[in-house]
Amino acid sequence: MTKNLAKSSASLIVITDSNDADSYHYNFIFNYLFKKLNDLDFNLKKTFFISYLDQLEIKNYLEKLDENLVLITTSSSTIDPILDQLKQSIDSVCVLKHADFYSHTALLFTRLCKSNPNLNAFINADHLVYNFERTHLLNSDDMALSFLSKKINFTALCAKVKHSISVIEKCIRKKPSNRQSCISFNGGKDCCVVLYLYYACALRLGYEFPLNVLIINIKHSFAEMDHFIDSEIINFFKSSLNFIVFDDTSKSLKECLFELKSSNDDLDTILMGTRRTDSSYFKTMLEFSPTDKDWPEYMRVNPILDWKYSEIWYFIRALGLPYCSLYDHGYTSLDSKMNTVPNKALLKPDGTYLPAYLLENEELERESRTKHAKL
Numbered sequence: 001m002t003k004n005l006a007k008s009s010a011s012l013i014v015i016t017d018s019n020d021a022d023s024y025h026y027n028f029i030f031n032y033l034f035k036k037l038n039d040l041d042f043n044l045k046k047t048f049f050i051s052y053l054d055q056l057e058i059k060n061y062l063e064k065l066d067e068n069l070v071l072i073t074t075s076s077s078t079i080d081p082i083l084d085q086l087k088q089s090i091d092s093v094c095v096l097k098h099a100d101f102y103s104h105t106a107l108l109f110t111r112l113c114k115s116n117p118n119l120n121a122f123i124n125a126d127h128l129v130y131n132f133e134r135t136h137l138l139n140s141d142d143m144a145l146s147f148l149s150k151k152i153n154f155t156a157l158c159a160k161v162k163h164s165i166s167v168i169e170k171c172i173r174k175k176p177s178n179r180q181s182c183i184s185f186n187g188g189k190d191c192c193v194v195l196y197l198y199y200a201c202a203l204r205l206g207y208e209f210p211l212n213v214l215i216i217n218i219k220h221s222f223a224e225m226d227h228f229i230d231s232e233i234i235n236f237f238k239s240s241l242n243f244i245v246f247d248d249t250s251k252s253l254k255e256c257l258f259e260l261k262s263s264n265d266d267l268d269t270i271l272m273g274t275r276r277t278d279s280s281y282f283k284t285m286l287e288f289s290p291t292d293k294d295w296p297e298y299m300r301v302n303p304i305l306d307w308k309y310s311e312i313w314y315f316i317r318a319l320g321l322p323y324c325s326l327y328d329h330g331y332t333s334l335d336s337k338m339n340t341v342p343n344k345a346l347l348k349p350d351g352t353y354l355p356a357y358l359l360e361n362e363e364l365e366r367e368s369r370t371k372h373a374k375l
Contacts, residue, residue, distance in 0.1 A: 008068040010042040016050055016075040026075040028206040036123055039238055062090050074098045117320050128319055129200035133158040136318040144317045144357050151310040164303040167287050168201040171301045181269040182212035187225045187324055188334050189312055190273030196321055210242040216256045219249040220336040228324040236322050261296040271301045309365050313357035327356040333368040343368045
């Protein structure tokens with residue numbers, strides 16, 4: 001079905017109370033569904049009714065629509081009965097009752113994306129993350145999950161996902177404008193998890209898009225990593241991201257952040273993919289941690305500080321998220337070509353390497369680095 005979505009047309013209708021047309025609930029529902037339909041390339045016709053209109057008048061209007069998809073919902077469960085009556089007389093209308101809004105919406109968009117798992121992971125990101133304990137087996141036939149499930153405590157991982165959500169939600173509520181925050185992204189597995197969590201939370205909370213993504217390029221970067229960021233990440237997240245890129249590899253991280261501060265006055269918060277096992281520097285790091293005194297002033301937000309290596313990979317594989325192809329060739333921790341090699345713990349007798357997510361001993365994760373530097 002997704003192959004022809006670009007040629008499809010849709011009407012999006014929200015029935016709302018007469019005094020509710022400018023309310024948060026109305027605008028949130030409309031923008032939430034509008035973004036999902038727009039990301040599926042539907043040709044949208046913005047339409048809405050308010051509840052004091054005669055139901056027969058609404059019914060007559062709906063019957064005249066010839067769109068491929070007519071989506072109708074309410075801004076409050078108190079007016080859900082209107083949908084019950086309309087649904088009895090018009091089978092072609094797709095009804096999303098407010099009382100079960102998120103679950104019904106997820107079912108609808110899962111159906112629309114059924115031939116494209118990657119697209120479903122993007123469109124339904126908020127549903128998959130906020131219901132991870134029930135949706136984690138989308139790729140249940142993945143042999144990697146069988147291996148990883150023996151290395152994690154699933155209940156503990158679900159608790160960590162919920163906690164990460166709470167950290168990101170707190171960040172978003174403190175920074176109501178998308179101009180105020182960004183995510184630092186280097187293409188690594190940890191950053192991929194945080195980016196997806198950030199996107200899912202932003203979608204669920206009605207945050208403004210696009211999300212800012214900070215990329216500070218490094219010397220001697222892997223071509224595979226460059227391709228992953230420039231192609232796969234952009235293709236996956238479509239127009240939901242705004243990239244702030246520093247290409248001058250002669251400049252240090254600190255210099256780039258000073259430039260960022262001078263060119264983006266509003267931006268004062270950076271989400272990071274830091275975990276405590278990254279280095280001793282992060283052992284006592286807080287989830288909300290200001291930069292050191294000799295650095296430009298930013299609030300660092302660390303949503304996955306206590307996630308373990310296997311939990312990162314379980315999350316990625318379970319939801320079918322994109323990741324750099326180098327991980328499939330024995331690299332367990334990525335930086336530049338000058339200090340990153342395949343992990344010897346994954347070396348096979350034939351000279352090739354097992355993928356990163358099959359690492360038995362998590363304490364060997366950093367063995368892919370030929371040297372360890374404080375970042």
